[in-house]
Amino acid sequence: MSAAVSPLEQMVVVLARDLADGELGAAGAAALVPMAAIALARELHAPNLTVGGEMFFNPLPGHLYPSMLDDRALGRCEAAETFIELFGHSHHGLDFFFHSGLQHDSYGNINLHHVGGTLDAPGMRGPGAANLSYCHTSTRFYVCPTVHTTRNFVEKVDFITIPGHLSGPEAKRAAGLKKEGPRFVVTPRAVMDFDPATLRMRLKSVHAGNTPEEVQRHTGFDLGIRGDVPQTPPPTEEELTVLRERIDKTGTLRA
Protein backbone atom coordinates (compact mmCIF):
# COMPACT_ATOMS: atom_id res chain seq x y z
CA MET A 1 0.00 0.00 0.00
CA SER A 2 1.62 3.20 -1.18
CA ALA A 3 0.16 6.12 0.78
CA ALA A 4 0.38 6.14 4.58
CA VAL A 5 -2.70 5.25 6.60
CA SER A 6 -4.64 8.41 7.45
CA PRO A 7 -6.13 8.99 10.93
CA LEU A 8 -9.64 8.80 9.50
CA GLU A 9 -8.85 5.52 7.75
CA GLN A 10 -7.58 4.14 11.04
CA MET A 11 -10.85 5.23 12.72
CA VAL A 12 -12.92 3.54 10.01
CA VAL A 13 -11.06 0.26 10.39
CA VAL A 14 -11.39 0.21 14.19
CA LEU A 15 -15.14 0.81 13.98
CA ALA A 16 -15.71 -1.64 11.12
CA ARG A 17 -14.11 -4.49 13.07
CA ASP A 18 -16.66 -4.10 15.86
CA LEU A 19 -19.76 -4.37 13.64
CA ALA A 20 -21.15 -7.90 13.34
CA ASP A 21 -22.87 -9.79 10.56
CA GLY A 22 -26.67 -9.65 10.75
CA GLU A 23 -26.83 -6.44 12.76
CA LEU A 24 -29.04 -3.40 12.09
CA GLY A 25 -27.59 0.07 12.46
CA ALA A 26 -27.22 3.54 11.05
CA ALA A 27 -24.66 6.29 10.84
CA GLY A 28 -26.16 9.37 12.47
CA ALA A 29 -25.61 12.94 11.37
CA ALA A 30 -21.86 13.28 10.73
CA ALA A 31 -21.72 10.26 8.50
CA LEU A 32 -18.39 10.16 6.71
CA VAL A 33 -16.44 7.88 9.04
CA PRO A 34 -19.43 5.79 10.26
CA MET A 35 -20.73 5.11 6.74
CA ALA A 36 -17.28 4.08 5.59
CA ALA A 37 -17.03 1.75 8.61
CA ILE A 38 -20.41 0.19 7.88
CA ALA A 39 -19.55 -0.25 4.20
CA LEU A 40 -16.19 -1.81 5.07
CA ALA A 41 -17.79 -4.26 7.51
CA ARG A 42 -20.34 -5.24 4.87
CA GLU A 43 -17.61 -5.85 2.31
CA LEU A 44 -15.33 -7.82 4.62
CA HIS A 45 -17.18 -9.82 7.25
CA ALA A 46 -20.79 -8.65 7.62
CA PRO A 47 -22.61 -9.09 4.30
CA ASN A 48 -25.94 -9.40 6.14
CA LEU A 49 -25.53 -6.21 8.12
CA THR A 50 -28.55 -4.01 7.37
CA VAL A 51 -28.22 -0.25 7.21
CA GLY A 52 -31.55 1.09 8.43
CA GLY A 53 -33.23 3.36 10.93
CA GLU A 54 -32.54 6.68 9.24
CA MET A 55 -35.26 6.59 6.57
CA PHE A 56 -33.41 4.41 4.06
CA PHE A 57 -32.29 0.80 3.78
CA ASN A 58 -28.97 -0.39 2.41
CA PRO A 59 -27.68 2.55 0.42
CA LEU A 60 -25.11 1.94 -2.31
CA PRO A 61 -23.26 5.23 -2.65
CA GLY A 62 -20.91 5.72 -5.57
CA HIS A 63 -18.41 7.34 -3.22
CA LEU A 64 -18.32 8.74 0.31
CA TYR A 65 -20.34 11.84 1.21
CA PRO A 66 -20.08 13.89 4.43
CA SER A 67 -23.87 13.65 4.95
CA MET A 68 -26.16 10.72 4.22
CA LEU A 69 -29.13 13.08 3.97
CA ASP A 70 -28.44 13.60 0.31
CA ASP A 71 -30.02 11.51 -2.44
CA ARG A 72 -26.62 11.35 -4.14
CA ALA A 73 -25.04 9.93 -0.99
CA LEU A 74 -27.66 7.20 -0.95
CA GLY A 75 -26.80 6.42 -4.56
CA ARG A 76 -29.24 3.65 -5.12
CA CYS A 77 -30.85 2.21 -2.02
CA GLU A 78 -33.17 -0.72 -1.47
CA ALA A 79 -36.04 1.16 0.17
CA ALA A 80 -36.93 4.51 1.67
CA GLU A 81 -38.88 5.21 4.84
CA THR A 82 -40.16 8.39 6.52
CA PHE A 83 -40.09 9.97 9.96
CA ILE A 84 -43.11 7.84 10.93
CA GLU A 85 -41.01 4.69 10.65
CA LEU A 86 -38.10 6.49 12.33
CA PHE A 87 -40.40 7.02 15.32
CA GLY A 88 -40.78 3.23 15.54
CA HIS A 89 -37.11 2.43 15.02
CA SER A 90 -36.27 4.92 17.78
CA HIS A 91 -38.40 2.96 20.24
CA HIS A 92 -37.34 -0.52 19.09
CA GLY A 93 -33.68 0.50 18.91
CA LEU A 94 -30.91 -0.58 16.58
CA ASP A 95 -27.88 -2.74 17.23
CA PHE A 96 -25.49 0.16 16.81
CA PHE A 97 -25.40 3.91 16.17
CA PHE A 98 -22.76 6.66 16.03
CA HIS A 99 -22.58 10.08 17.65
CA SER A 100 -20.24 13.04 17.96
CA GLY A 101 -20.62 16.54 19.33
CA LEU A 102 -19.15 19.88 20.33
CA GLN A 103 -18.00 18.50 23.69
CA HIS A 104 -17.43 14.94 24.94
CA ASP A 105 -16.81 14.23 28.60
CA SER A 106 -15.15 11.66 30.83
CA TYR A 107 -18.33 9.54 30.97
CA GLY A 108 -19.03 9.67 27.24
CA ASN A 109 -21.78 12.26 27.48
CA ILE A 110 -22.11 14.45 24.41
CA ASN A 111 -23.07 18.12 24.12
CA LEU A 112 -24.52 19.66 20.98
CA HIS A 113 -26.55 22.48 22.55
CA HIS A 114 -24.35 25.18 24.05
CA VAL A 115 -20.82 25.91 25.21
CA GLY A 116 -20.67 28.45 28.01
CA GLY A 117 -23.63 30.28 29.53
CA THR A 118 -26.99 28.55 29.83
CA LEU A 119 -29.41 27.10 27.33
CA ASP A 120 -31.43 30.35 27.42
CA ALA A 121 -28.38 32.61 27.36
CA PRO A 122 -25.71 30.54 25.63
CA GLY A 123 -22.11 31.64 25.19
CA MET A 124 -22.12 29.67 21.96
CA ARG A 125 -25.29 28.02 20.69
CA GLY A 126 -24.74 24.72 18.93
CA PRO A 127 -27.00 22.95 16.47
CA GLY A 128 -28.87 20.68 18.91
CA ALA A 129 -29.59 17.15 17.75
CA ALA A 130 -32.53 15.34 16.23
CA ASN A 131 -32.40 11.81 17.57
CA LEU A 132 -31.78 11.40 21.31
CA SER A 133 -33.15 7.85 21.51
CA TYR A 134 -30.80 5.60 19.57
CA CYS A 135 -28.07 6.24 22.16
CA HIS A 136 -30.05 4.29 24.78
CA THR A 137 -32.60 2.19 22.87
CA SER A 138 -29.83 0.68 20.72
CA THR A 139 -27.63 -2.11 21.98
CA ARG A 140 -24.60 0.21 21.95
CA PHE A 141 -23.20 3.27 20.24
CA TYR A 142 -19.83 4.63 19.23
CA VAL A 143 -18.47 8.13 19.77
CA CYS A 144 -16.34 9.17 16.83
CA PRO A 145 -15.43 12.87 16.57
CA THR A 146 -12.92 13.72 13.86
CA VAL A 147 -10.93 16.04 16.13
CA HIS A 148 -9.48 15.32 19.57
CA THR A 149 -8.39 18.33 21.63
CA THR A 150 -8.75 19.67 25.17
CA ARG A 151 -11.55 21.87 23.79
CA ASN A 152 -13.85 19.02 22.73
CA PHE A 153 -12.72 16.47 25.36
CA VAL A 154 -13.69 18.06 28.68
CA GLU A 155 -14.19 16.70 32.22
CA LYS A 156 -17.89 17.62 32.21
CA VAL A 157 -20.03 18.78 29.31
CA ASP A 158 -21.97 22.05 29.67
CA PHE A 159 -25.18 20.31 28.55
CA ILE A 160 -25.99 16.63 28.08
CA THR A 161 -27.61 16.35 24.66
CA ILE A 162 -26.77 12.67 24.13
CA PRO A 163 -26.43 10.76 27.41
CA GLY A 164 -23.43 8.48 27.61
CA HIS A 165 -22.85 6.93 31.03
CA LEU A 166 -24.05 10.14 32.83
CA SER A 167 -21.98 10.23 36.07
CA GLY A 168 -21.59 6.46 36.39
CA PRO A 169 -23.55 3.25 37.03
CA GLU A 170 -25.88 4.67 39.69
CA ALA A 171 -26.92 7.75 37.70
CA LYS A 172 -27.38 5.61 34.63
CA ARG A 173 -29.66 3.21 36.49
CA ALA A 174 -31.65 6.08 38.02
CA ALA A 175 -32.23 7.61 34.58
CA GLY A 176 -33.44 4.30 33.17
CA LEU A 177 -30.55 3.88 30.74
CA LYS A 178 -30.52 0.09 30.50
CA LYS A 179 -28.34 -0.61 27.49
CA GLU A 180 -24.58 -0.58 27.12
CA GLY A 181 -24.42 3.06 25.93
CA PRO A 182 -21.13 4.28 24.47
CA ARG A 183 -18.77 1.33 23.92
CA PHE A 184 -15.75 2.96 22.31
CA VAL A 185 -14.63 6.49 21.65
CA VAL A 186 -12.61 6.48 18.46
CA THR A 187 -10.74 9.64 17.46
CA PRO A 188 -7.94 10.48 15.01
CA ARG A 189 -5.46 9.91 17.87
CA ALA A 190 -6.64 6.91 19.86
CA VAL A 191 -9.30 4.47 21.03
CA MET A 192 -10.90 4.92 24.45
CA ASP A 193 -13.23 2.59 26.32
CA PHE A 194 -14.92 2.77 29.72
CA ASP A 195 -13.90 1.23 33.04
CA PRO A 196 -16.63 -1.37 33.70
CA ALA A 197 -16.76 -0.50 37.42
CA THR A 198 -16.88 3.31 37.24
CA LEU A 199 -17.85 3.83 33.57
CA ARG A 200 -15.17 6.50 33.32
CA MET A 201 -13.36 6.84 30.02
CA ARG A 202 -9.84 5.38 29.78
CA LEU A 203 -7.23 5.06 27.09
CA LYS A 204 -7.40 1.70 25.32
CA SER A 205 -4.90 2.10 22.49
CA VAL A 206 -3.09 4.80 20.55
CA HIS A 207 -2.91 4.95 16.75
CA ALA A 208 0.48 4.68 15.06
CA GLY A 209 2.38 7.97 15.34
CA ASN A 210 0.84 8.94 18.70
CA THR A 211 2.09 8.41 22.25
CA PRO A 212 -0.12 7.97 25.32
CA GLU A 213 1.37 11.16 26.76
CA GLU A 214 0.39 13.14 23.65
CA VAL A 215 -3.14 11.79 23.71
CA GLN A 216 -3.41 12.67 27.41
CA ARG A 217 -2.10 16.18 26.70
CA HIS A 218 -4.89 16.71 24.14
CA THR A 219 -7.58 15.47 26.52
CA GLY A 220 -9.20 17.67 29.18
CA PHE A 221 -9.44 14.92 31.81
CA ASP A 222 -7.40 12.04 33.24
CA LEU A 223 -7.42 9.08 30.87
CA GLY A 224 -6.38 6.68 33.62
CA ILE A 225 -3.17 5.57 31.94
CA ARG A 226 -1.59 2.67 33.87
CA GLY A 227 1.52 1.07 32.47
CA ASP A 228 1.98 0.38 28.79
CA VAL A 229 -0.76 1.37 26.37
CA PRO A 230 -0.85 -0.80 23.25
CA GLN A 231 -0.84 0.53 19.72
CA THR A 232 -4.15 0.33 17.82
CA PRO A 233 -3.82 -2.59 15.39
CA PRO A 234 -3.23 -0.84 12.05
CA PRO A 235 -5.33 -1.68 8.99
CA THR A 236 -4.48 -4.97 7.32
CA GLU A 237 -3.52 -5.02 3.67
CA GLU A 238 -6.98 -6.37 2.84
CA GLU A 239 -8.85 -3.77 4.91
CA LEU A 240 -6.94 -0.92 3.33
CA THR A 241 -7.29 -2.24 -0.21
CA VAL A 242 -11.05 -2.74 0.08
CA LEU A 243 -11.49 0.62 1.79
CA ARG A 244 -9.56 2.54 -0.86
CA GLU A 245 -10.63 0.64 -3.95
CA ARG A 246 -14.29 -0.07 -3.27
CA ILE A 247 -15.54 2.42 -0.68
CA ASP A 248 -13.48 5.59 -0.60
CA LYS A 249 -12.61 5.72 -4.28
CA THR A 250 -12.11 9.49 -4.24
CA GLY A 251 -9.78 9.50 -1.22
CA THR A 252 -12.04 11.62 1.01
CA LEU A 253 -10.67 9.95 4.14
CA ARG A 254 -7.14 10.94 3.13
CA ALA A 255 -7.94 14.56 2.18
Added chain:
Amino acid sequence: MNGQTKPTRRSKVTGLQDAAHLARDALQERPELCLGGLFKQGRPVALVRGLLAAGAKDLHVYSSPGAGYDVDLMIATGAVEQVFIPGVTLENRLCPNFRRAVEAGQVTAHALDALTVVGGLMASAHGVPFQPIDALRGSDVLKHNPLIREIDCPFSGRRIHAVGPIRPRVTFLHAQEADRWGNLRHLSTMVYADQLMARASDIVIASVDRIVPDEVILDDPSRVTVPSHYVDAVVEVPYGAHPTASFPHYAMDEDHIDAYADLGDAARTGDRAGLDDYIARHVTGPKSQGDYIEAVGGAEYFARLEAETRKR
Protein backbone atom coordinates in the same frame (compact mmCIF):
# COMPACT_ATOMS: atom_id res chain seq x y z
CA MET B 1 -79.78 24.87 -17.86
CA ASN B 2 -81.34 28.35 -18.22
CA GLY B 3 -77.94 29.92 -18.79
CA GLN B 4 -76.66 28.75 -15.40
CA THR B 5 -73.15 27.35 -15.54
CA LYS B 6 -72.55 23.87 -14.19
CA PRO B 7 -70.16 24.00 -11.22
CA THR B 8 -66.72 22.67 -12.05
CA ARG B 9 -63.90 21.34 -9.92
CA ARG B 10 -61.67 24.11 -8.64
CA SER B 11 -58.02 24.08 -9.64
CA LYS B 12 -55.64 24.63 -6.72
CA VAL B 13 -52.93 26.10 -8.94
CA THR B 14 -51.91 29.42 -7.43
CA GLY B 15 -49.35 32.10 -8.14
CA LEU B 16 -46.34 32.44 -5.85
CA GLN B 17 -47.35 35.86 -4.56
CA ASP B 18 -50.98 34.86 -3.93
CA ALA B 19 -49.76 31.80 -2.05
CA ALA B 20 -47.45 33.98 0.04
CA HIS B 21 -50.30 36.34 0.91
CA LEU B 22 -52.56 33.42 1.82
CA ALA B 23 -49.87 32.18 4.20
CA ARG B 24 -49.10 35.60 5.64
CA ASP B 25 -52.75 36.31 6.42
CA ALA B 26 -53.31 32.90 8.01
CA LEU B 27 -50.14 33.23 10.09
CA GLN B 28 -51.35 36.57 11.45
CA GLU B 29 -54.14 34.59 13.13
CA ARG B 30 -51.75 32.02 14.56
CA PRO B 31 -48.02 32.20 13.85
CA GLU B 32 -47.19 28.48 13.61
CA LEU B 33 -45.41 27.76 10.34
CA CYS B 34 -44.06 24.32 9.41
CA LEU B 35 -41.56 23.57 6.64
CA GLY B 36 -41.24 20.29 4.72
CA GLY B 37 -38.09 18.61 3.49
CA LEU B 38 -35.00 18.05 5.62
CA PHE B 39 -31.78 20.08 5.94
CA LYS B 40 -30.69 20.72 2.32
CA GLN B 41 -33.29 18.60 0.58
CA GLY B 42 -36.82 19.37 -0.55
CA ARG B 43 -37.20 22.63 1.35
CA PRO B 44 -39.94 25.01 0.12
CA VAL B 45 -37.53 27.95 -0.03
CA ALA B 46 -39.31 29.98 -2.76
CA LEU B 47 -42.45 29.97 -0.61
CA VAL B 48 -40.36 31.06 2.39
CA ARG B 49 -38.86 33.93 0.39
CA GLY B 50 -42.34 34.88 -0.82
CA LEU B 51 -43.62 34.96 2.73
CA LEU B 52 -40.67 37.05 3.89
CA ALA B 53 -41.20 39.49 1.01
CA ALA B 54 -44.91 39.69 1.85
CA GLY B 55 -43.98 40.56 5.42
CA ALA B 56 -44.10 38.08 8.27
CA LYS B 57 -43.01 38.49 11.86
CA ASP B 58 -43.02 36.76 15.26
CA LEU B 59 -43.23 33.36 13.58
CA HIS B 60 -43.05 30.09 15.48
CA VAL B 61 -41.19 27.83 13.09
CA TYR B 62 -41.50 24.05 12.96
CA SER B 63 -39.98 21.62 10.53
CA SER B 64 -39.07 18.02 10.15
CA PRO B 65 -36.45 17.50 12.88
CA GLY B 66 -33.59 19.05 10.90
CA ALA B 67 -33.38 22.44 9.20
CA GLY B 68 -30.73 24.94 8.19
CA TYR B 69 -30.56 27.58 5.46
CA ASP B 70 -34.24 28.55 5.30
CA VAL B 71 -34.72 28.97 9.04
CA ASP B 72 -31.47 30.90 9.25
CA LEU B 73 -32.64 33.21 6.44
CA MET B 74 -35.98 33.78 8.16
CA ILE B 75 -34.12 34.73 11.32
CA ALA B 76 -31.80 37.02 9.32
CA THR B 77 -34.82 38.99 8.10
CA GLY B 78 -36.21 39.29 11.62
CA ALA B 79 -39.32 37.18 10.96
CA VAL B 80 -38.89 34.61 13.73
CA GLU B 81 -39.70 34.68 17.43
CA GLN B 82 -39.41 30.99 18.38
CA VAL B 83 -37.79 27.94 16.82
CA PHE B 84 -39.25 24.49 17.52
CA ILE B 85 -36.74 22.45 15.51
CA PRO B 86 -34.46 19.89 17.23
CA GLY B 87 -31.46 20.31 14.92
CA VAL B 88 -30.59 23.61 13.25
CA THR B 89 -27.39 23.39 11.23
CA LEU B 90 -25.91 23.72 7.76
CA GLU B 91 -24.33 20.30 8.51
CA ASN B 92 -20.80 21.33 7.47
CA ARG B 93 -21.02 24.49 9.63
CA LEU B 94 -23.27 26.17 12.17
CA CYS B 95 -26.18 28.43 11.16
CA PRO B 96 -24.76 31.96 11.66
CA ASN B 97 -27.94 34.00 12.12
CA PHE B 98 -29.59 31.34 14.26
CA ARG B 99 -26.52 31.36 16.51
CA ARG B 100 -26.28 35.12 16.68
CA ALA B 101 -29.97 35.69 17.40
CA VAL B 102 -30.20 32.95 20.05
CA GLU B 103 -26.97 34.05 21.76
CA ALA B 104 -28.28 37.65 21.79
CA GLY B 105 -31.61 36.54 23.26
CA GLN B 106 -33.58 37.80 20.24
CA VAL B 107 -34.91 34.38 19.26
CA THR B 108 -35.94 31.50 21.51
CA ALA B 109 -34.60 28.14 20.34
CA HIS B 110 -36.39 25.41 22.28
CA ALA B 111 -34.51 22.25 23.21
CA LEU B 112 -36.40 19.45 21.49
CA ASP B 113 -35.86 16.03 19.96
CA ALA B 114 -37.10 14.28 16.86
CA LEU B 115 -39.67 12.10 18.61
CA THR B 116 -41.38 15.09 20.25
CA VAL B 117 -41.82 16.85 16.92
CA VAL B 118 -42.78 13.74 14.97
CA GLY B 119 -45.05 12.55 17.80
CA GLY B 120 -46.77 15.94 18.01
CA LEU B 121 -47.41 15.92 14.28
CA MET B 122 -48.67 12.32 14.57
CA ALA B 123 -51.16 13.30 17.28
CA SER B 124 -52.43 16.17 15.14
CA ALA B 125 -52.60 14.08 11.96
CA HIS B 126 -54.43 11.24 13.71
CA GLY B 127 -56.79 13.50 15.65
CA VAL B 128 -55.86 12.14 19.08
CA PRO B 129 -55.15 14.30 22.15
CA PHE B 130 -51.56 13.15 22.61
CA GLN B 131 -48.93 10.74 21.40
CA PRO B 132 -47.11 8.60 23.96
CA ILE B 133 -43.32 8.47 23.72
CA ASP B 134 -41.29 5.85 25.55
CA ALA B 135 -37.79 6.44 24.26
CA LEU B 136 -36.56 9.61 25.98
CA ARG B 137 -34.09 9.11 28.83
CA GLY B 138 -31.09 10.80 30.34
CA SER B 139 -30.81 13.89 28.15
CA ASP B 140 -30.85 17.43 29.54
CA VAL B 141 -33.25 18.21 26.69
CA LEU B 142 -35.97 16.57 28.79
CA LYS B 143 -35.55 19.24 31.48
CA HIS B 144 -36.25 22.03 28.97
CA ASN B 145 -38.51 20.52 26.28
CA PRO B 146 -41.74 22.61 26.57
CA LEU B 147 -43.92 20.24 24.53
CA ILE B 148 -43.79 17.04 26.60
CA ARG B 149 -45.30 15.94 29.92
CA GLU B 150 -44.55 12.89 32.06
CA ILE B 151 -47.50 10.51 32.41
CA ASP B 152 -48.11 7.04 33.84
CA CYS B 153 -48.67 4.43 31.17
CA PRO B 154 -52.21 3.12 31.86
CA PHE B 155 -51.11 -0.43 30.99
CA SER B 156 -47.63 -0.88 32.43
CA GLY B 157 -47.75 1.89 35.05
CA ARG B 158 -44.34 3.03 33.83
CA ARG B 159 -43.50 6.73 33.69
CA ILE B 160 -43.46 7.71 30.02
CA HIS B 161 -43.81 10.95 28.06
CA ALA B 162 -46.69 12.45 26.14
CA VAL B 163 -46.67 15.16 23.51
CA GLY B 164 -49.80 17.08 22.56
CA PRO B 165 -50.82 17.76 18.96
CA ILE B 166 -48.59 20.07 16.94
CA ARG B 167 -51.00 21.78 14.58
CA PRO B 168 -49.23 24.17 12.19
CA ARG B 169 -51.45 26.99 10.94
CA VAL B 170 -49.59 26.80 7.64
CA THR B 171 -47.30 24.14 6.21
CA PHE B 172 -45.10 24.74 3.17
CA LEU B 173 -44.01 21.66 1.23
CA HIS B 174 -41.90 21.15 -1.87
CA ALA B 175 -42.54 18.19 -4.19
CA GLN B 176 -41.34 17.41 -7.68
CA GLU B 177 -44.76 17.06 -9.33
CA ALA B 178 -48.46 17.75 -8.80
CA ASP B 179 -51.58 17.85 -10.88
CA ARG B 180 -53.78 20.94 -10.91
CA TRP B 181 -55.93 19.50 -8.09
CA GLY B 182 -52.94 19.37 -5.76
CA ASN B 183 -52.09 15.65 -5.75
CA LEU B 184 -48.36 15.65 -4.96
CA ARG B 185 -45.68 13.24 -6.13
CA HIS B 186 -42.28 13.22 -4.46
CA LEU B 187 -39.78 11.69 -6.87
CA SER B 188 -36.91 12.11 -4.40
CA THR B 189 -35.72 9.01 -2.54
CA MET B 190 -36.80 10.30 0.86
CA VAL B 191 -40.12 12.02 1.65
CA TYR B 192 -39.06 13.11 5.18
CA ALA B 193 -42.12 14.10 7.28
CA ASP B 194 -43.97 15.78 4.42
CA GLN B 195 -46.90 13.35 4.41
CA LEU B 196 -47.34 13.66 8.16
CA MET B 197 -47.21 17.47 8.09
CA ALA B 198 -49.78 17.61 5.30
CA ARG B 199 -52.21 15.69 7.50
CA ALA B 200 -51.37 17.64 10.65
CA SER B 201 -51.83 21.21 9.41
CA ASP B 202 -54.64 23.70 8.87
CA ILE B 203 -53.40 25.02 5.54
CA VAL B 204 -50.97 23.25 3.20
CA ILE B 205 -49.25 25.08 0.36
CA ALA B 206 -46.93 23.16 -1.95
CA SER B 207 -44.40 24.30 -4.51
CA VAL B 208 -43.59 21.84 -7.29
CA ASP B 209 -41.04 21.67 -10.06
CA ARG B 210 -43.82 21.06 -12.57
CA ILE B 211 -47.57 20.65 -12.89
CA VAL B 212 -48.33 17.41 -14.75
CA PRO B 213 -51.45 16.37 -16.69
CA ASP B 214 -54.24 14.64 -14.76
CA GLU B 215 -53.47 11.36 -16.58
CA VAL B 216 -50.01 11.14 -15.01
CA ILE B 217 -51.64 10.93 -11.58
CA LEU B 218 -54.55 8.71 -12.63
CA ASP B 219 -52.25 6.22 -14.34
CA ASP B 220 -50.24 5.60 -11.15
CA PRO B 221 -52.23 6.53 -8.02
CA SER B 222 -49.98 4.61 -5.63
CA ARG B 223 -47.19 6.99 -6.64
CA VAL B 224 -49.05 9.96 -5.09
CA THR B 225 -47.35 10.86 -1.82
CA VAL B 226 -49.81 13.53 -0.61
CA PRO B 227 -53.40 13.35 -1.90
CA SER B 228 -54.98 16.64 -2.95
CA HIS B 229 -57.47 16.34 -0.09
CA TYR B 230 -54.73 17.61 2.23
CA VAL B 231 -53.45 20.35 -0.08
CA ASP B 232 -54.92 23.85 -0.30
CA ALA B 233 -52.75 25.44 -2.95
CA VAL B 234 -50.07 24.31 -5.37
CA VAL B 235 -47.57 26.59 -7.08
CA GLU B 236 -45.37 25.66 -10.03
CA VAL B 237 -42.00 27.22 -9.23
CA PRO B 238 -38.91 26.43 -11.32
CA TYR B 239 -36.05 25.74 -8.89
CA GLY B 240 -38.45 26.45 -6.05
CA ALA B 241 -36.33 24.55 -3.53
CA HIS B 242 -33.08 26.37 -4.41
CA PRO B 243 -30.56 26.56 -2.79
CA THR B 244 -31.71 23.22 -1.36
CA ALA B 245 -32.12 20.18 -3.60
CA SER B 246 -35.11 18.85 -5.45
CA PHE B 247 -33.90 15.38 -6.36
CA PRO B 248 -33.87 13.94 -8.96
CA HIS B 249 -34.20 17.28 -10.78
CA TYR B 250 -31.48 19.43 -9.21
CA ALA B 251 -28.92 19.15 -6.42
CA MET B 252 -28.33 21.40 -3.43
CA ASP B 253 -26.28 24.50 -4.16
CA GLU B 254 -23.51 24.12 -1.57
CA ASP B 255 -21.56 27.08 -2.95
CA HIS B 256 -24.54 29.41 -2.61
CA ILE B 257 -25.27 28.25 0.93
CA ASP B 258 -21.60 28.61 1.90
CA ALA B 259 -21.41 32.14 0.46
CA TYR B 260 -24.59 33.02 2.36
CA ALA B 261 -23.13 31.58 5.57
CA ASP B 262 -19.95 33.66 5.11
CA LEU B 263 -22.15 36.79 4.96
CA GLY B 264 -24.03 35.57 8.01
CA ASP B 265 -20.78 35.04 9.91
CA ALA B 266 -19.64 38.54 8.96
CA ALA B 267 -22.95 39.91 10.28
CA ARG B 268 -22.46 37.90 13.46
CA THR B 269 -19.14 39.60 14.04
CA GLY B 270 -20.46 43.09 13.30
CA ASP B 271 -20.52 43.68 9.54
CA ARG B 272 -24.09 43.30 8.31
CA ALA B 273 -23.78 45.09 4.95
CA GLY B 274 -23.20 41.93 2.90
CA LEU B 275 -26.09 40.09 4.52
CA ASP B 276 -28.44 43.02 3.96
CA ASP B 277 -27.38 43.17 0.33
CA TYR B 278 -27.98 39.41 0.01
CA ILE B 279 -31.50 39.80 1.38
CA ALA B 280 -32.21 42.72 -0.95
CA ARG B 281 -30.99 40.80 -4.00
CA HIS B 282 -32.61 37.45 -3.21
CA VAL B 283 -35.62 38.03 -0.97
CA THR B 284 -37.11 41.51 -1.16
CA GLY B 285 -35.77 42.54 -4.59
CA PRO B 286 -37.00 39.87 -7.04
CA LYS B 287 -40.55 40.44 -8.28
CA SER B 288 -40.80 36.86 -9.58
CA GLN B 289 -39.01 33.53 -9.51
CA GLY B 290 -37.60 34.50 -12.92
CA ASP B 291 -35.95 37.53 -11.30
CA TYR B 292 -34.60 35.29 -8.54
CA ILE B 293 -33.12 32.84 -11.04
CA GLU B 294 -31.36 35.73 -12.77
CA ALA B 295 -30.11 37.10 -9.45
CA VAL B 296 -28.59 33.72 -8.56
CA GLY B 297 -26.85 33.23 -11.89
CA GLY B 298 -29.33 32.46 -14.67
CA ALA B 299 -30.19 29.36 -16.65
CA GLU B 300 -26.62 28.15 -17.19
CA TYR B 301 -25.93 28.26 -13.49
CA PHE B 302 -28.96 26.10 -12.75
CA ALA B 303 -28.11 23.66 -15.53
CA ARG B 304 -24.99 22.86 -13.52
CA LEU B 305 -27.13 21.97 -10.48
CA GLU B 306 -29.23 19.71 -12.70
CA ALA B 307 -26.11 17.93 -13.92
CA GLU B 308 -24.97 17.46 -10.31
CA THR B 309 -27.88 15.10 -9.60
CA ARG B 310 -26.50 12.57 -12.06
CA LYS B 311 -23.15 12.36 -10.28
CA ARG B 312 -23.74 9.48 -7.99
